[in-house]
Every structure is written in structure tokens, then in C-alpha cells.
Amino acid sequence: MPFDQALRFASIWLASTSFIGLTLGAGLPAWLAVLTGAALIVALLGNRGGKVVERLATVTPISTSGWNLLVIVGFLGFWVDVLWVSGELLPAGVHFLMVLMIIKLFNLKLRRDYLHLYAISLVAILASGSLTTDLWYLPIFLLYLLAGVWTLLLFQLTKHQEETRMFPMSVTRRPQLPASVGHVTSQLVWLANGLALATFGLTLVIFFTIPRVSAGFYQKGFGDNIRTSGFSETVNLGAIGPIKRDPSVVMRVELPDSSRNEASRFYLRGVAFDQYDGKSWTNRLNYRRSVSEDATGTYVLRGNRSHAPPLLGETVRQTILLEPLDTPVLFAAPFIERISGKFPGVQSDLTGSAYLPFPSSSRIEYSVVSRSNPVLPSDFDSEPSLYPESFTRHFLQIPIQSERIAVLAREITHIHRTTYEKANAVQTYLTHNYRYSLDAPLAEQDQPLEEFLFIRKTGYCEHYATAMVMMLRTIGIPARLVTGFLATEWNEYGNYYLVRQQDAHAWVEMHLPNSGWIKMDPTPPSIESAGSGSSTWHALGRMMDTIRLQWSRFFVQYSAADQLAVVRELKAGSTSARNKALDSMSAFFSPFMAMLGGITEYASQGTIQPLVQVLGPVLIGLAVFLWLGIKRPWFKRMVCKKTPRDEQLIVQLYGRMIRHLARKGISKPAATPPFEFVRLTRERWRDAGSAVGLITELYCRTRFGQISPTREELSLAEDHLRYLMALDKP
């Protein structure tokens, strides 16, 4: 492929990547996206044959001034957009950028136009970069980088090409030019791609070491936060049901210390509720106080609690990557002891829940140390005891209409003596005698709990948990409802739990005098929430999610503090730094390797069939197009076309000739017109006469007659110039 054609191709590629980036990031209006896409395709087709574009240009009678007018109209449209349509500067700017790109794509003639297109593409990719922190940006950016390297190289090479035309090398090395000059060779392909790779590597190094000012400016707005339910101060019974089918990811939980137990279900506690009015739960202990930060940036929650039991349970360390939610609740395994993360502050209420001061608009990462409360031996045989009024007011509160429930509770528990046994009896009763279903329309009922317990006997976690809390309270055991998430989806590639909206859950905490709050869950394990991990597609999905997590971890969340750590360790120059770097590298690349393995495995399973079914027709269509095209005259015309550069070319040739003659001692006086100079040359250097005459004639015809030379004439002129260069002056 000749350089100029390759340059055009690479430039359009560059524009395309930035356009795709912007489309994915900014959500362009459909008509603009379609228009830009069409412009890109037309420009790309134009790369194969200028005739198509020329024909289009003649069909659309828009002159240069017409295009300029369009730019002005676009600019006015931009202001209209800013003031009335979008109402914001950024989206309007993005729209205007696309309009500029379309106009430029139709006017890709001079080198200047190419530079303009690069500038537009750069702004577009920068804009899309600041609009998003998603993983898809990485491949787009890599493509952009590759295209950028190519265009820069080709731009420089074509410039070099033009310069060598103007400043030819010494005569002795002439007449034969190497055939490969001016074409994209395999070496160049290697060089360009290698350069792009090296650039990327260097970028990584710079990214991890050079200090940064700030992260993205245009993070997702508040409106984009994931809408949760069940974590506000008042929650209607049945509120969790509707979101149990939403698969959007809410958080990812890593357990650095423990390896995953296949059957384990991981509870992520959110908020606890104490008051039930028959239809909805309310948290009356919602007084939040700020938790003070210690010297290491950790917020210590436990220990200040009024009913603190001795710390005996095992601790769980978790690292949680929380998506932007509409609630300020910080989720963690029960019960939170310490939280560390980049927060402006942490608050906690009296039920041991932790909150941010306000919902985060971006993804946040935090580590938690939790300690669960084990049931102490002394509680195994303790009977229901008396609690202070301030305690019973909250955790033994019962709405008025619960007489049947109390009867049922007593019926179930009267054979048991201890608190713990009674609670277990209730839990077992609920788990075994009720059917789990998300289709239970209990939310509209006047007395949803009675409906669940005595009529329908189907429900979901909230009903189970509410029923258990009510039954425990009627027999004098303090209990409360807890909402949160129940993580079941283990990602074996990244070793973390993936938590989705559909994992939202409600369960019970009951109080034992010595042990404190104990987690109970009467909900039977549902079939729906069990991840069907065997499917290959799910495995692929988990792999993709792993990469997404790594992307967020290593690039989006990478902060100045992390950078500082890297720099410090680099300074220390210790082997540990190197090891750590290697570790983090392998941590980053291991999912890729795993994915590669997964893909080969996938292919070996023979399930590649659907892929072939999709790709096959596309490839065949492409082949048919090419085969048909090669046969057709229009295709040939496309291939050997005349570019507007031909005119410049002959002018350059003439310039080279004049300079060469000047070096040979025949310089052209300023006042000598072209053909007079031909005569002059002929008198002084007879052999050069014909070559000079031919080039001068072609030049004059182009320059003053505005008649474009044909390809044959151009090559003839080039041959003559080469002959002239090789000629020795007597």
C-alpha cells in the first residue's frame, strides 16, 4: 500500500477509534452517531477509490465555502445546544466535535486537513477518557494508540517523501530508486506496531510513577448511581422483591486471608431495623455519629458500642469494591470492627451499621475487618431473660394485630426451654414449612405477614425474616431485621465474590444475653439465586468481570498514595520492590492467562460452532465483494486513480529540476520565464535540453494552464528528471 493511501487509512482509523470511544462514553444521539459512522465509512471507501468520493462530492454540490458555512452553522448549533437542547457545555461540545469530524472527513485533501482531523480525534479520545472509567475504554485506547503511532509515522514519512523530492540526494546514487520506497513494507508494520507496544509500556511506567494531580473530572453523575432498595430508614415489606431479578453488579468482595469454601454463603450486612408497624420496617436507632479516624486512617467502630460483648469470634478481612449506589451504607460482613478507605468520614448508628456522610458518586474501595459473634456456651442453656426498657422498646416491639402470630410462635416453641433452642425451632419451622417464591404478591396486602404465615405460605427473604423476628419477639427474644446482600457468586479467576442487585437479602439478628447479636437466616436457599457455574458462558462472564475488577483496581483506582508507595519502593531499590512489581504484574496478567486457557478449553470443547456460524458469512461476504470488485472496471478505476496531489507533484519535480540545474551552474534568473530558461539551458547544456523542456512544459501546463498531468506524464517527467540527475555536465 502506498504511503499516502496508508496515511489516509490510518487517519480514518484514528478518527474511528475516537468516535467509538465517544459514542460509548457520551451516548451520542442516534442520528449523530449514524451520521458520523456513515461519514467514516464513506471516507474509508474513498480510501480505496477517490472516484466514489468525487462522485459523491459532485452529487452533493457543496463547495469549500459551503463547508465553511456548515462549520459556522454547526457552531451556531453548538450554542443552541448549550443553551436549550442539552443545556450543558460538555455534551454540546461533544456533539459539535462530531459535526466538525464529519465535515473534516469529507474534506480530507491537504496535509493540513489531516492535522485538523488528528486534533479533533485527540480531543474526542480525551473527552471520552474523562467521561468514563469503564473497561471498554482500554481496548479503544489501545487501538487509538496504535492508530496514532501509525499516522504519526506515515505523516512523517510522507513529509519525508516530499522533502526528498525537493532536496534530492547526490547524483551518483541516483538514477535508480529502491522500489520499496513509498510503500508500506513488512518492516514498517513491525516497526510501527512495536513502537506502539513500546509506547504503551512506557505509558504504563509513567502511569505508575509520575505524580498525578487528580482522577477523572467527569465521573458519573448522581443520577447514574445504581438504585437499591432496602437500605433507607423505612422499608416496606416486599421492597426487596422487585430488585431480586436485577443482575447489575453492586460490589465485589475479596477475602485476602481465607480461601473460598465451596458451599459458603457470605453475608454482607447493611442496615438493621427495629420497628415494624405491620407493613413496613423503620430504623429508630438511626442516630448517626461520626467515627473518629485513628493515625493510620482507620475508623474503629466496635468497642464503643454499648452492648459490647467480649471479642471472641473470628475476624474476617474483606476488601470491598463498591459501585456507586444511591445509599450511603457501607456493606460488610457482620460485625464491622474497623474500616479503612478513602472516605471523607464514616458514621455509624446504634445497630452497628456504617455509613458514608453521603452516597458516593464514584466507585469506592475499602477494607473492613469484621468479627462475628459466636454463640457462647453459656447461652446454650440460658432461658429468656429480662432486658432494660430502653432495649425492649426497640427490639421487643410488636404491632398490634399479631395475636395469631404469637399463638403460632408459642405453639412451635413451647416444647423448647432455652432461648437458643426456641430460636432454632422457629427458624427450622419457617425454613421447612414455607415455599420460597419471588412471585408472591404480598406487598399489596393489608397484613402481609399474616397473609404469608397463614394463607399463601409462599414468600421471599423479607417475609421469612419478618415472620421470624415477630415470632421471636412474641416469645420474648429480642430480634431485629437486617438487610444486606447474600453473596453466592464466587469468581474463581479473581478470587472474589461478585455481588449483584439480585443478591439483596434480608435476615434476622437475635440477641443472646452473653453472646450478643447472633445472625439467623430462616430463608431456604433458593434455586434462583444459586449460580449455575457449570455453564461456559458464565465462566466467560466471570473472566470478563475479573478483568473489569483488575482494570478498576490497577488503573481507575490507582491513586497518588499508591504511586507514592511505588516511588518509595523504587527509591529503596530493594528486591522486594521488584518482587512486588512482579507480583502485581502477575496478579494483573493472571486473569488474562486464565482467560486464554479458558478460551482454548472452550475451543477444544467444540463449542466454537456458534462463532464460526457468525464469522463465516461475514468472511464469505467480504470475499465475494472483493472478488466481484476486482472484476469490475469501477474497481480498477478506484485502484489507479488520479489524486489532486499530482499537481503538487509536478511543481515539486520542477523545483527539484531548477535546484539541480542551479547546482550544475545554470541558475534561473528571477526575471527569466520558464521557456526562456529552457532555451538558456539548451544553449549551455545541450544534452539536458529535452528533459528540461519536457518537465517545464508539463509544469507550465499544470501551473498556468491548470490542466492536471496524467499518471503517465508524471512518470515520464520523473524518468526525465532521473535521467537529468544522472547526466554529467560537460
Next chain:
Amino acid sequence: MNPTDIIRAIQENIARVIKGKPHVIEMSLVALLARGHLLLEDVPGVGKTTLAHSLARSLDCSFKRIQFTSDLLPSDIVGVSIFNRQKQAFEFMPGPIFANIVLADEINRTTPKTQSSLLEAMSEAQISFDNKTYPLNQPFMVIATQNPAEYHGTFPLPESQLDRFLMRLRIGYPSPEEEKRVLDRPQSLHPAEELQPLLTAHDVLLLQEQVDHVLMEESITDYLLAIVQSTRQSDLLSLGVSTRGALALSRAAKGLSLVRGRTYCLPDDIKELAPIVLSHRIMVARAQGLRQRSFEQAERIIQDLVDSIPVPV
């Protein structure tokens, strides 16, 4: 036949009579195509009249010759009103000016009054007589000759009137070989009488129209204007070239382009034509010597000026 071939055929035709003067023939054709008039200035007997005659013969146009003498009257050129007894009215009898090509021989021998009657016809392409306007034939071209060697009894044309001529040409003596061939020719017949017409008057008009379509690129127009400007600023000249002179140079350049088979002008055309188109339109300053009608001196000054002006590249 395309214009280039026609023009070449005419050149060859005339060259059979005017030996060894291709440049003069070419330039006279340029004057014809550019709708201009030609002033031939040279000593007698070098073929001025023959040139005019053979050009007219080649074109199948009407040709009239007026020998200018000191007693020639305007009516001898334009025509007279004669009382027609049958019609009982005056009747206009057209003079020799009503021809396609008019040879005004020794134009400087007649009185300014007569001269001006001719010059008016040249610029207006029409004659006003007795409150009536008579359009001249088209194409219309005056080829005037004058003898620079004689001063006695001549009325030199003023610059303003010289301006009406598109170009001033010198024929010059032929080379000895060419002269010998002229002598070897049979003397019985005037050489121009042998020529066959190649073009009709209508064809000439078509060719003249083609001149209008010759492209003059902007940089060449600028070059032309730079030359004209330099004549106005030169210390050697007391009168520079008028706008009509610039227009004439432009037209002549277009004509020359067509004659040479091009559809566009070159800087070469301008440079080549500048001395012969501009030199009779300027006045050489007195400081540069006697105010003589020195063809050579004016031409040299123009040539020097043109040689100092950069050509567009």
C-alpha cells in the same frame, strides 16, 4: 481543423511570400486574432505592404489600400455623400475604410486631420458621417506603415494615437540567403497574388472569440501589471503605459497563446510581447537624449524593465 492547424497553415501560406520572417508573420496574426491593429515601422522596400497584402489574401477578406499623402482628405478614407439625381437625395458612398483589412501606407505622410479620421474608425469600429453611423466590416484590421528614416514632410503620430495600435513591428532586412531566394522568384506576378484564401471572415471572427477564452492565470496577470507599473515609475520614461496598454498586452498575450496552440498564457508570452506592444505607448524622458522617435531606444528601455521583474514560478 482545429485552430492550431488553421493558424499554422496561414503562417505557412504567408511564409511562402515573406521569406525568413516567421516572427513578423506570427505577430501579425496575433494582432489579427486579438482584434488589434498593426503598425509596421521600417524602411521602404522590406515587404511591409506585401505582408499586409498576403495576410488579406490568405483570409478571403476584402482588402483596401490607402496611400497616405499630404493632400489626402478624411473623405478619401471614410467616403463621401453624393447627390443622387434619380432619388433627389444625398447618397453615402463608402470609402476604402469599409474593408476587412485596410493597409494605411505611410500613415505619417498625411495631415493630422486625416490621420485622426482613420484612428477614430480604428477604435470605434464605426464611421459617423452626416449624423449617421455606419458600422465597419468585421473583422476589421488596419495595418499602417510608416518610414522612420524620412522626416521631411511627415506628421508624426502622437502617442495618444499610437496607443490605438496593438503592436508596433519592425520587419528588418532579410538574410542574404532569403534575399537571394526572393530574387530568384519569377518577377512577372506579384507574389501575394498566388496565395489561396484559407479562411473566411466568419472563421476569423470565431478565432477572435476563442482568444477571449484563453486562460490567464492570476500570477501572470500580476506579472503583467508589475511590468506596466514599472514603466510608470521608471525614471527613464516621462510617460508610462496606460490601462489600455495593459489591456492590449493581455489581449496580445492571449492571442499569442492561441497562435502557439495553447489554451493558457505563459510568462514567456508576456515577456516576449512587452517590447513590441508597449514600446510605442511610452515617452522616453528628455534626459535620455533627443526626443526622437527612436524605436530601438524605447524597445531597449522596455526590455531592460522586463528583465528586472521577477517571473512568477
